[in-house]
Amino acid sequence: MPNRLSVVMIAKNAADVLPECLASVAWADEVVLLDSGSTDSTVEIALQAGAKVFINENWQGFGKQRQLAQSYASHDYILMIDTDERVTPELASTLKAVLDNPQPDAVYSIARRNLFLGRFMRHSGWYPDRVTRLYARSRYRYNDNQVHESLEAPGAKIIPLKGDLLHLTCRDFASFQRKQLNYATAWAQERHQRGKRVSLAGIFGHTFGAFCKTLLLRAGFLDGKQGWLLAVVNAQYTFNKYAELWALNQGYTENKTL
Template identity: 35%
Template sequence: MEYLSVVIITKNNESIIEKCLQSVAWADEIVVIDSGSTDNTIGICNKYKCKVIKSDWLGFGRTKQLAVEHASHNWIFSIDSDEVCTKKLKEEIIQIINNENVVSGYRIKRQTYYLDKPIRYCGWQNDYPLRLFRRDKGTFNSNEIHEFVELEGEIKTIPSLLLHYSFPTISSHFEKMNKYSSLSAKVSFEKNKQSSLLSALLKGSFKFFKMYILQLGFMDGMTGLILSKNSAFGVYMKYIKIYELNKKQHV
């Protein structure tokens, strides 16, 4: 019989993390890497007997891998603090770790909510991140943003849902877009990526067209329209920040 370690990274997540921890309290171990929370995040984690390790922020990939390295068990379930493991997903994971010794990792169907509404189109219907894996077969890469697990061996898919409550308000979406666009612009700039005002406008416009028209965002009603427009602005923010960094370099 094998055992499961859940790994989570946190910073000031007191408003959302309890639902996450409740949903994985059945796991053999919960490892939390906290990067400087000043709210009650750690107190809530202690309530669920998590193994809490304090660390400087190392970027998404390296911070998540640090959590894996502090895990005691070979099966790893990586979950974000704004995600919830459903009962059906729990049952499927338990069955896998008790009976499966061949497959190296599993992609899990993620259902994301935007403004408390489930998004069924906008391209989000094809969201299957690799979240359950054997640590002897996989590691998170060192990407500062857009991290993923590099895995050796066979990968299968779990259809049971992982619920993602990432954007409960417009403000929370804009806060995250501002943070992510800055990180992404920095990474792109370091790779000598160029941008201009025109390209920022065009890329933002195409993002809206892709999400709302090509990926059927209009089927999500007014919520799909808001999401597509805001996501397009997020793309614009990334490329206009690259443009800003380019200009500063030549001052």
């Protein structure tokens, strides 16, 4: 008998993207959605699709929210996805095959195809952009990071799967920029709390390095105009992270949890 799958996601005000996400995993044994205080129809959409919905407005960061969401799942394996992601038919077939015969002490990585300003990127560090998302519920969980959280799986073998996870990263540029700024602030606050410091020279060194890494080392120029724009966006994000950390170090910014 195959192992059973719980698809787990966290959400807030995702009504515009949630229906297609849920439709792409309708074949799963269970869908668990943890909402963090939506004011749109996110909760209603999830319930109508048959998802198990829970609410936690005590936001402590992405890592802890994913941990809590996973605690509501009841099946053998977890597939952790975001509301702006879609499981392709090829990936769904691969996942079902894995559940029939999973390898012990293994977690599974999935290639994401990221959308940026109308183009699914093929370079720029945005493809294959592998993320470890399929794992045994009883053995692994996400770390506590406020942002850029990842699965804790020490000693586990990471097996790449066939098939892509479509990620609607940047559908609206203004919204994308606001999200990036929030991520940068949370990143800086977390590093500051750990006692990390940065100099002015470090700010500009990291910023220039991010631009060159995206455009040249990761062949962003092959993604055309979107590749050039993404290189600038990545540099801007890096600048915001380190400038905010520097400001916190100097006492110019209040360290408040988002």
